[in-house]
């Protein structure tokens with residue numbers, strides 16, 4: 001039976017019914033679900049890794065490090081801190097409310113929808129679910145149809161662990177997601193591209209539903225010439241190709257360096273790439289494949305653009321049958337080429353050059369705000385200028401992608417790269433309404449506030 005608007009509506013109604021019993025509000029229910037999810041990750045690790053191999057040929061090590069272990073840490077972190085997060089936060093009272101006590105009480109929104117993307121299909125689905133449950137919501141997860149093995153794994157395993165009267169999974173593509181988006185949700189959390197982000201936001205607007213949009217963009221890496229070249233290139237290469245072969249929202253999208261340093265940087269990148277992936281990277285098992293033929297064609301079209309012909313300085317090899325593209329470096333591509341206008345989301349890395357490294361910051365700010373920005377330099381004043389002037393979701397100095405692994409930092413975009421954030425306590429906050437509570441006794445009457453507004457009161 002097709003999943004249509006009617007089924008979506010009755011699912012939401014059932015979840016609303018479960019929410020209204022109040023069972024998701026208590027600590028016990030939330031902790032029980034989180035413990036069960038942690039157990040699921042432990043018991044099903046092999047199936048998870050296998051699904052990721054099927055969807056993306058994701059290397060075992062990356063599946064473990066970036067998906068299994070991150071999801072587990074997220075669960076453990078929530079369990080460790082949940083009691084504290086759930087506590088009302090006492091705040092000061094003002095003179096105008098004296099005597100009173102004031103607090104901020106986090107309460108669950110109710111029924112939330114999570115729509116996730118294909119590139120980290122396990123983590124990007126489960127991590128927001130962990131946040132939604134920690135905050136005491138009922139939840140529907142819609143994994144990406146582009147990673148079908150992981151999506152169907154969720155359908156198979158999650159119901160054995162969690163309370164299915166409160167947590168549901170809907171597999172499907174545009175029609176199913178459209179049916180879901182027609183419903184009234186209390187919060188929608190979407191991960192994916194900005195075009196669909198706009199569809200999600202428009203659907204949410206009909207019901208005044210708040211949204212978190214975890215989107216993407218072109219994340220730049222600024223490379224100064226005073227760096228430790230070996231360490232820097234290793235960190236750039238692992239952040240780009242060691243992140244799902246560039247199919248990651250915060251993978252370096254392009255490099256900006258100075259004209260005088262570019263050749264040296266290209267040489268160092270080439271030798272690191274060769275050290276990591278060998279002379280024929282199409283044969284290594286340490287790189288994910290491109291997810292499907294649509295994305296393969298999208299990426300090869302970026303290379304077919306006349307504006308970048310002759311600009312490849314390393315790689316460029318393709319294997320269409322196995323959906324493989326070798327790590328590819330391009331030097332001095334024009335800014336109006338497609339590869340510099342669109343998010344790449346794959347193993348191609350263009351390098352553009354400026355006269356002075358400081359010029360990079362204005363260049364980044366002249367474009368839409370990226371999800372991440374990276375700077376490699378030893379100069380403290382340049383680091384300070386970077387932090388103070390470059391606008392982006394999050395930034396990292398002298399490394400790439402690692403900021404995502406710190407649960408004390410909010411993860412999210414700004415402008416075109418998204419709105420809202422999550423991870424650690426920020427996930428709990430993303431799925432909680434912060435309710436203001438002011439409480440008074442019956443003493444402390446101030447007659448001046450009551451009518452009639454006699455002249456002496458007006459002269460106060």
Ligand code: NAD
Nearest residue numbers: 116117118143144173174177192193196214215216217249
């Ligand atoms: P995708 O194709 O899996 O789409 C994401 C979700 O949107 C899927 O669940 C899909 O079913 C749904 N969808 C697609 N078309 C739809 C439509 N017309 N109406 C309703 N729903 C629809 O993933 P994608 O968009 O290719 O993902 C890649 C993008 O996501 C990149 O831009 C990347 O930077 C971004 N991303 C961001 C993060 C983050 O955390 N900020 C993480 C991963 C990916």
